[in-house]
Amino acid sequence: MRFQTLVSLSTVSLSIFIAKVNGAPYSRDLAVDWDVHPWMAPGPDDLRSPCPGLNALANHGFLPRDGKGLNVSVVLDAALEGFNVQPEVLTAAAKLGLLTSNDPLSFTLDDLKVHGVIEHDTSLSRQDIALGDNLHFNEEIFSTLANANPGKDFYDVNSAGEVMFQRLQQDIVANPNITNTAQTAAMRSGESALYLSTMGDASTGKAPKNFVQILFREERLPVAEGWQRSSTPIDGETLNGLLNSIMMASNWTSSGECEPPASIV
Secondary structure, three states, rough: OOOOOHHHHHHHHHHHHHHHOOOOOOOOOOOOOOOOOOOOOOOOOOOOOOHHHHHHHHHOOOOOOOOEEEOOOHHHHHHHHHHHHHHHHHHHHHHHHHHHHHOOOOOOOOHOOOOOOOOOOOOOOOOOOOOOOOOOHHHHHHHHHOOOOOOOOEHHHHHHHHHHHHHHHHHHHHHHOOOHHHHHHHHHHHHHHHHHHHHOOOHHHHEEHHHHHHHHHOOOOOHOOOOOOOOOOOOOHHHHHHHHHHHHOOOOOOOOOOOOOOOOO
C-alpha cells in the first residue's frame, strides 16, 4: 500500500501527533538560561527512555533529571521551554505515555520502552525489542542516519526519507515479526520531522549534521557548538509539512495490515 496524496498523509499524521488547539502559539522567553540548564550525564539511578530528545531534556534539567514523576503537563512544558515545540504537537503522545505505567497519574522515562505504545520497530538509533535492547543507543543502527546525505554537512527531508527507507529494508530482513503499518510509519516520519525541526530550521527542515549527531549520540543539546532553541514555534503546521515530505521521500509501503491511528481524547 502506498500513500498517494498529501491529504491522506496529513490525515494519518494529524490524528496521531497533533491535538490541535485554537489560538496563537504559546509564548516562552527564547533566552534560555543555560547556567540553569547545564548538561549532566545521568547517574546510576536516573532513568532514561528510547527517545534521545526526551533524554536530552532530562540531561539538561528541563525534565526531572531522575526521569521520574512525568505527566502530560511536565512533558509539554519541557518541550516548549527546551525546544519551542508547541503543546499541540506532543499532547497525544504525552497522554499515551500514561498507558505505559502502572501509575494512572504519572510515568517514568524508562516506562516509555514498553513496546507498541510509543516505542516501535525500525528506530533510527535503537534495536527492535524482538532483536534485543530497545532502550539504549546503538551506534551500528544509527550509522544509517549518521552516514546519510554524503558530501553535505546537513540533513533534510529527502535524506530523512532515504534513511527511513534504508532502515525499513534492513529491519524487514532482520526482524521477521516487524510491525510496519501506516500508524508506525507516520510516527517514524514525525520523529524525523522533530529532529530536523529542533536541531535545524523548523520551516525548511534542514539541520546541521553535527547538531543531530550530538543529540542522538550524547543526548545533549549542542549549545557549545552554536545550536540555539528554535525561534520558530514548532507546531502542527510546520511539523506536518515536513512529515508529509519525509513520508513521500521514504517511498513507504506496508509490510502488513493497516490499522486505524491511535488517539487519546
